[in-house]
Amino acid sequence: MTDRLAALTDQLLSAAKAAGADAADAIAVDGTSVSIEVLKGALEHAERAEGVDLGLRVMIGQRQACVSASDISAATIATMAERAVAMAREAPEDPYIGQAQPGAFATDWDVAALEMADTAAEPSAEAMQAMALEAEAAALSVKGVDQVQGAGTTYSRRAMHLATSVGFAGGYARTGTSVSCVAISGTGAGMERDYDGDSRTFAADLRAPSDIGRTAGERAVERSGARKPPTGAYPVLYDERISGGLIGHMLGAINGAAIVRGSSWLRDALGERILPSWITVEELPHRARISGSRPFDGEGLATQARKIVDQGVLTGWTLDLATARQLGMESTANAARGTSSPPSPSVSNVSMTQGSKSRAELLSEMGTGLLITSMIGTSINPTTGDYSRGASGFWVENGEITYPVNECTVAGNLREMLLALTPANDARTHLSRVVPSLLVEGLTLAGA
Structure with missing residues (x-):
C-alpha cells in the first residue's frame, strides 16, 4: 500500500513540474471506514467507505494553490497539476509560504515503535454488530433505563504518503476502533440521557462493550x-x-494562526505564567498506540516532545512553517495537512501534570x-x-x-x-x- 501511495505522489510532483510549478508537495491517502449502529436488538445502520484521495499544492514564486481529487488516473493527475498551476498564477502573493529547506526534513523515524496501526485483521461486520448489540443489551439491563438511543461500533484504517519537490518522502498508516452507547432514562419532559464510549488504536485494548453499555445506562439513571x-x-x-x-481552549489560543491574526486572548502571554506554577503541559507526539502520534508533521519536519507550558509559564506557540516565518520564529513541527488545503498548525498528543x-x-x-x-x-x-x-x-x-x-x-x-x-x-x-x-x-x- 505504501509503495502504491508513494508512486502516486511521485506522479503528482512530476505532473506539477511539467505544468510549470516552481515547487510542489503532494499527499495520497488510502482510507477505509466501517460504521455499524444497532437499535432495539437489530441492525439499524451499516456503512462502509473506502477510496484513495489525492492532494497537490503548487507554488509559483510566492503564490500557491491547492487541488484535490479522488480519481487516480494519469489523466486526472495531469489535469490536477495544470489547474493548480493556473490557479496559483492568479493567487495573491504570500511572502510566508514555502517548503522547508532539504536539510530540515525528518530523515530517520521508527513507525513500528509508535504502534500506530493494529496488526490484527479488520473486524467483520458481524463481529462489529455483536459488539454494538452487547453494549445496547448491557445498557438496557440497568434498572431505570427506558431506552437506548443508539449503540455503535466503528473501524477505520488510513494510510498516507507525503512527498515534496525538494526531497522529502514518507508515509505511515493508522487504525482506530471504537464502541459507544447512549442511554435514556425517564419519559417525556423527564427524559435524561448520557453516554459512554471507548476508542483505541488496537482493538484488543478496548474495554468490554458490556462495560461501556452498563456505564452509559448507570450515568443516564443518575x-x-x-x-x-x-x-x-x-x-x-x-x-x-x-x-x-x-485545556483545548488554551491550545487554540496559542495556535500560530490565531497569534498572527492577533485574535488570541493569550497573544501577549508568551513567557508569562498562565497556569499554577507546578503544572506543566507537554506535547508528546511519539507515544505508542495513541491516536495523535506521528513521526513527522504535514510539512515533513521531525516531530518532537516539547513543553508548551513549563511550570506554569507559556513557553511558545504552535507553529507550522508559514506562521513561524510571520512571527520570526522556527516551526515547532506542528503542521497538519489534508488533501484540499495547505498546511496549518495543530497539536498532537498533549499531557497535563x-x-x-x-x-x-x-x-x-x-x-x-x-x-x-x-x-x-x-x-x-x-x-x-x-x-x-x-x-x-x-x-x-x-x-x-x-x-x-x-x-x-x-x-x-x-x-x-x-x-x-x-x-x-x-x-x-x-x-x-x-x-x-x-x-x-x-x-x-x-x-x-
Missing part, C-alpha cells in the same frame, strides 16, 4: 430528576470526561458547587477570553453529590480560570489528550 442549580458564584469541577475541552488528589477529594474540598459532566454550545470571545457555556452535571453540598442538574450556564474568563485551577489525579493515560478533572474557583452559574 441524571434522573435533574433540575436547575442556584444562581451565584461557586467553584466548579470539570469532570475528566470534558476537562480536556478547557496530574494532581495528588482524587476527584472525590476535590469534591469534598469544594464544599458547595457544581460538578460538570456535559457541556453544550459555546460562547467564547477569542480576543478577551470571556467564557460562557451551557452545562449539566450534579450539584454538590458539603462535599457530597446531592442531585443532578441541567439547563444552567457557567461563565468566567479563561485567563483567570486557568490560573485558578486544581487538577485531580484521574486522567486516562490512553487518550491523546491526558487531562484530569479540573477544579476551578469562583465561576458564575446562571440557573434557577
Whole structure:
C-alpha cells in the first residue's frame, strides 16, 4: 500500500513540474471506514467507505494553490497539476509560504515503535454488530433505563504518503476502533440521557462493550430528576470526561494562526505564567498506540516532545512553517495537512501534570458547587477570553453529590480560570489528550 501511495505522489510532483510549478508537495491517502449502529436488538445502520484521495499544492514564486481529487488516473493527475498551476498564477502573493529547506526534513523515524496501526485483521461486520448489540443489551439491563438511543461500533484504517519537490518522502498508516452507547432514562419532559464510549488504536485494548453499555445506562439513571442549580458564584469541577475541552481552549489560543491574526486572548502571554506554577503541559507526539502520534508533521519536519507550558509559564506557540516565518520564529513541527488545503498548525498528543488528589477529594474540598459532566454550545470571545457555556452535571453540598442538574450556564474568563485551577489525579493515560478533572474557583452559574 505504501509503495502504491508513494508512486502516486511521485506522479503528482512530476505532473506539477511539467505544468510549470516552481515547487510542489503532494499527499495520497488510502482510507477505509466501517460504521455499524444497532437499535432495539437489530441492525439499524451499516456503512462502509473506502477510496484513495489525492492532494497537490503548487507554488509559483510566492503564490500557491491547492487541488484535490479522488480519481487516480494519469489523466486526472495531469489535469490536477495544470489547474493548480493556473490557479496559483492568479493567487495573491504570500511572502510566508514555502517548503522547508532539504536539510530540515525528518530523515530517520521508527513507525513500528509508535504502534500506530493494529496488526490484527479488520473486524467483520458481524463481529462489529455483536459488539454494538452487547453494549445496547448491557445498557438496557440497568434498572431505570427506558431506552437506548443508539449503540455503535466503528473501524477505520488510513494510510498516507507525503512527498515534496525538494526531497522529502514518507508515509505511515493508522487504525482506530471504537464502541459507544447512549442511554435514556425517564419519559417525556423527564427524559435524561448520557453516554459512554471507548476508542483505541488496537482493538484488543478496548474495554468490554458490556462495560461501556452498563456505564452509559448507570450515568443516564443518575441524571434522573435533574433540575436547575442556584444562581451565584461557586467553584466548579470539570469532570475528566470534558476537562480536556478547557485545556483545548488554551491550545487554540496559542495556535500560530490565531497569534498572527492577533485574535488570541493569550497573544501577549508568551513567557508569562498562565497556569499554577507546578503544572506543566507537554506535547508528546511519539507515544505508542495513541491516536495523535506521528513521526513527522504535514510539512515533513521531525516531530518532537516539547513543553508548551513549563511550570506554569507559556513557553511558545504552535507553529507550522508559514506562521513561524510571520512571527520570526522556527516551526515547532506542528503542521497538519489534508488533501484540499495547505498546511496549518495543530497539536498532537498533549499531557497535563496530574494532581495528588482524587476527584472525590476535590469534591469534598469544594464544599458547595457544581460538578460538570456535559457541556453544550459555546460562547467564547477569542480576543478577551470571556467564557460562557451551557452545562449539566450534579450539584454538590458539603462535599457530597446531592442531585443532578441541567439547563444552567457557567461563565468566567479563561485567563483567570486557568490560573485558578486544581487538577485531580484521574486522567486516562490512553487518550491523546491526558487531562484530569479540573477544579476551578469562583465561576458564575446562571440557573434557577
